[in-house]
C-alpha cells in the first residue's frame with residue numbers, strides 16, 4: 001500500500017485545534033508530511049509544552065490516519081514546541097548557579113512519607129548512572145542526609161576558590177552533600193523563619209564549592225508553607241518531584257505540594273510523582289505484595305493531575321535498615337530494589353530532558369540528551 005500525502009492532509013484537516021476553531025492543517029500545526037510506502041511521518045508544531053496536549057495530538061493524528069486513510073499505516077509523529085512567552089509558565093527564577101545544570105526539588109507535603117529516603121536513593125542512582133550529583137539537605141525540621149550517607153560526624157571544610165572562602169561539600173558514594181544538619185547540634189531545636197532558612201540555604205548553594213554538577217537534588221522540608229516559598233523564589237529550580245505514599249492523608253498533602261509548585265507566582269514544573277511504600281514485600285516472599293497503605297493511590301493522583309507517574313518503591317525492611325546504617329539501598333547491585341530506584345531515576349532524567357527541550361535553555365538548564373549515560377541507554 002502506497003500512502004498519498006494529500007489523503008493524509010485531508011484526514012488531518014478533520015482534527016480541530018482547541019481555542020480558535022481551526023483545524024490542525026489550517027492552524028499551521030502540521031508542518032510537514034512525508035510518506036514512504038505504508039509509512040508516514042507527520043511533523044507538528046505546538047504552542048504548548050504540556051505533556052497531555054502533546055500526547056493527545058499524537059494520538060489524534062494516529063487515529064485519523066488509521067481510520068480515514070489506511071488502518072495498517074505505520075505512523076510516526078514528531079512534535080516540536082514553540083511556546084510563546086505567555087503560554088510558557090516554566091520560567092526560571094533566581095540567579096543561575098555557575099556549574100550547576102539542573103536543580104531538582106524533592107517535596108512531599110506530608111511528613112514521614114520517605115522523601116529523604118527517595119532523595120538519597122535518587123542521588124546515588126544518578127551517581128551510579130555516571131552523572132555528577134549534589135544533594136542539598138534543606139529539611140530544616142529534621143535533616144537526615146548526614147545519617148543516610150553515614151557522614152554524621154563530618155563537618156564541611158572551608159576552601160578558597162578564586163580568592164573567596166567557600167564551604168566544601170562532604171562526599172560519599174559519589175554524591176556531594178551539604179546539610180543544614182552539619183551546622184546544628186542533634187539535640188538543638190532550631191526555629192527557622194522562611195527568610196532565615198532561605199538565607200542559610202542560599203549560603204549552602206552560592207557560597208559552596210559544588211564544582212560541576214549535572215543534578216543538585218534539594219530535599220525540602222515537609223509541608224507547603226512560607227519556608228518553601230522563600231526557598232523556591234531564591235533558587236532557579238528546574239523541576240520538582242513529589243513523593244507520596246498511597247494513603248489518602250498523604251495524597252491530599254501531595255496534591256497541595258503539586259498545587260504549590262504550579263501556583264502562578266512559583267511556576268516550578270512538576271516532573272512527576274513517586275509512590276513510596278507502594279506495597280509491602282517480605283524479603284523471603286518477594287512475590288507477595290500487601291497493599292498496607294492502599295493500592296496505586298499516588299499513581300491515580302498523578303493521572304488525575306496530569307503529571308508523570310515516576311515509579312513505585314515498595315515498603316521493605318532493608319530500605320529502612322539501609323537508611324539507618326547510612327548506605328542507601330540503591331547502592332545494591334542488580335537487586336529488585338536497586339532496579340526500582342534505577343527505573344524511577346531514569347524516569348526523572350527523562351522528564352528533565354523533556355522539560356529542558358520544551359522551554360528556552362538558560363544557564364541553569366543544559367542537559368538535553370541522555371546519550372552518554374550507559375545505565376539509561378541500557379534500559380531504553
Ligand SMILES: Nc1ncnc2c1ncn2[C@@H]1O[C@H](COP(=O)(O)OP(=O)(O)OP(=O)(O)O)[C@@H](O)[C@H]1O
Pocket residue numbers: 108110111112113114115116117118139142144221222276277313314315316317318319320321323324
Ligand atoms: N520504602 C521504604 N521501606 C521501608 N522503610 C522506609 C521506606 N521509605 C522510608 N522508610 C523509612 O521511613 C522513615 C521515614 O522516612 P524519611 O525520613 O525518608 O521520610 P521523610 O518524608 O523525609 O520524613 P520528614 O518528614 O522527616 O522529612 C525512615 O525511617 C525511613 O528509613
